[in-house]
Amino acid sequence: MKIKERRQIIVDLVNDWGNLSVGFLAKKFKVSEMTIYRDLNELEGNNLLIKTTGGAIKISESLVHTESSFSKRLKDHNKEKKAIAKKAVEYIKKEYESLGIKAAKADGNYFQKVPLEIKKTPSGSLTINEKEHRIGEGFLTFASSKGSFDKVIYAGYGVEEGDYSDFSDIDVKGKIVLIKGGEPKNEDGTFTLSGSTESSKWGNPEESIALKDELLQGKGAIGMLYYDMNNYQRFNRYFQYMKNNDSGQMSIKSEDKDTTFVIYLNAGVAKELLPDIDTNHVPAVIKASLTVATTTENGEIASENVAAVLLGSEKPEEYVVISSHLDHIGVTTDGQINNGADDDGSGTVALLEIAEAFKKAADEGRGPKRSIVFLHVTGEEKGLLGSQYYTDVDPIIDLEKTVVNLNIDMIGRIDPKREGDRNYIYLIGSDKLSTELHELSEEVNKEFMNIELDYTYNDENDPNRFYYRSDHYNFAKNNIPIIFYFNGTHDDYHKPGDTPDKINYDLLENRSRLIFHTAWEIANRDTRVVVDKAIK
Numbered sequence: 001m002k003i004k005e006r007r008q009i010i011v012d013l014v015n016d017w018g019n020l021s022v023g024f025l026a027k028k029f030k031v032s033e034m035t036i037y038r039d040l041n042e043l044e045g046n047n048l049l050i051k052t053t054g055g056a057i058k059i060s061e062s063l064v065h066t067e068s069s070f071s072k073r074l075k076d077h078n079k080e081k082k083a084i085a086k087k088a089v090e091y092i093k094k095e096y097e098s099l100g101i102k103a104a105k106a107d108g109n110y111f112q113k114v115p116l117e118i119k120k121t122p123s124g125s126l127t128i129n130e131k132e133h134r135i136g137e138g139f140l141t142f143a144s145s146k147g148s149f150d151k152v153i154y155a156g157y158g159v160e161e162g163d164y165s166d167f168s169d170i171d172v173k174g175k176i177v178l179i180k181g182g183e184p185k186n187e188d189g190t191f192t193l194s195g196s197t198e199s200s201k202w203g204n205p206e207e208s209i210a211l212k213d214e215l216l217q218g219k220g221a222i223g224m225l226y227y228d229m230n231n232y233q234r235f236n237r238y239f240q241y242m243k244n245n246d247s248g249q250m251s252i253k254s255e256d257k258d259t260t261f262v263i264y265l266n267a268g269v270a271k272e273l274l275p276d277i278d279t280n281h282v283p284a285v286i287k288a289s290l291t292v293a294t295t296t297e298n299g300e301i302a303s304e305n306v307a308a309v310l311l312g313s314e315k316p317e318e319y320v321v322i323s324s325h326l327d328h329i330g331v332t333t334d335g336q337i338n339n340g341a342d343d344d345g346s347g348t349v350a351l352l353e354i355a356e357a358f359k360k361a362a363d364e365g366r367g368p369k370r371s372i373v374f375l376h377v378t379g380e381e382k383g384l385l386g387s388q389y390y391t392d393v394d395p396i397i398d399l400e401k402t403v404v405n406l407n408i409d410m411i412g413r414i415d416p417k418r419e420g421d422r423n424y425i426y427l428i429g430s431d432k433l434s435t436e437l438h439e440l441s442e443e444v445n446k447e448f449m450n451i452e453l454d455y456t457y458n459d460e461n462d463p464n465r466f467y468y469r470s471d472h473y474n475f476a477k478n479n480i481p482i483i484f485y486f487n488g489t490h491d492d493y494h495k496p497g498d499t500p501d502k503i504n505y506d507l508l509e510n511r512s513r514l515i516f517h518t519a520w521e522i523a524n525r526d527t528r529v530v531v532d533k534a535i536k
């Protein structure tokens with residue numbers, strides 16, 4: 001029998017029977033199970049059936065809370081992702097529409113726009129006494145700057161602390177100011193501020209630029225020309241790295257604020273303004289014509305969170321937020337797709353399944369007392385940006401009204417380094433802010449699921465610091481108790497091999513049920529979960 005023929009028969013059989021095991025098919029065709037797995041992979045790739053952990057099911061199967069339901073969702077979700085990012089949010093939106101769960105935003109839009117930008121290095125020039133320098137050749141800056149000046153104020157080290165000030169005889173308001181790195185010294189070589197050989201924060205290159213910049217801003221200066229012979233090479237390496245790295249650094253788009261600009265000068269350019277700058281520490285007015293013009297075209301990216309809400313029957317003004325991230329890391333440099341089935345396709349489909357279960361209960365008149373927000377956030381992989389936008393810039397639901405955040409990020413796989421029962425999940429953060437939440441979570445698990453709850457990564461001293469590395473952290477930093485559900489990492493983590501066929505659908509289902517039961521208890525108990533270990 002030809003391969004093609006065998007595969008057609010498999011499809012027909014699966015469609016007739018609903019589901020079939022690999023063992024059965026191997027026996028029937030007298031081939032190895034390996035061969036059948038290959039067949040199923042191929043057929044699944046052509047959307048003819050869905051491969052499960054032990055066999056295959058037909059593609060139309062869509063029972064609620066069964067393996068097929070998870071699997072199909074994950075597959076659809078992943079297929080959509082392969083086109084463009086917009087399809088992921090459209091897919092999620094459509095799911096909520098068909099479930100009949102409303103948008104969380106008052107205007108009825110499921111999308112919360114999250115404006116992101118990619119920082120790019122600027123281009124432009126600095127002209128001193130008619131001599132032009134291109135950026136990267138003698139000077140550097142990381143932002144836009146603009147201005148023409150007929151003098152530059154030299155402020156020595158640009159330090160002010162206690163009795164010491166480089167600003168007592170000069171006025172920098174509305175001016176461009178030249179300062180140098182380091183801090184003042186006495187004639188005997190000790191530092192002026194400490195009176196000893198110990199340098200202060202003003203001499204620490206990591207801290208001093210920000211300190212000096214802040215001081216100048218406070219004094220109303222327009223810009224800072226910064227000369228630091230010892231660190232210019234370091235700034236230059238960073239500048240070149242930024243320039244060569246197309247993708248740059250992504251962040252939430254900030255409004256253009258009126259801050260001082262900072263321009264880093266190398267020794268040659270600094271000495272065009274003040275030839276003895278290395279030995280001269282005395283603040284003075286330097287007559288020089290100086291024009292600076294650098295512009296940066298930060299790339300803008302329109303991105304969206306998707307948020308839906310099911311209003312509570314008794315305490316609708318208190319909300320439980322369940323979240324998962326909808327983004328992943330894109331394609332590899334050689335063009336392979338990083339599928340992200342576990343990270344965080346698993347969390348995405350779990351959240352949809354949980355939403356469906358809550359809606360079903362509500363439709364039967366047994367809905368949750370408190371409201372539930374289903375929040376799919378963007379930009380997690382770029383630095384928790386979608387959740388940061390939600391908590392810091394535009395909380396759709398007041399943070400004071402947010403009772404708990406349960407965050408789901410990777411719950412479909414097994415950590416190969418972990419020993420013990422495969423029916424486990426790592427729990428992180430449950431006891432950090434609320435003893436009640438932790439106890440509730442334990443009790444619910446004992447009563448309904450009996451999954452092994454592994455707290456390995458909950459240890460404050462764990463070097464992975466997972467508590468700080470997914471979206472729940474933006475809620476936790478606002479004293480909203482959280483639980484982070486996580487299966488740990490694996491060999492396919494952030495690689496193209498993170499595919500739906502490697503998901504353990506039985507575990508994904510168990511873990512989703514645990515999160516559902518936990519959310520249910522939080523939403524329905526008489527009193528709001530108490531925060532007894534608030535930070536700050």
Ligand SMILES: [Zn+2]
Pocket residue numbers: 325343344380409410
């Ligand atoms: Zn993730």
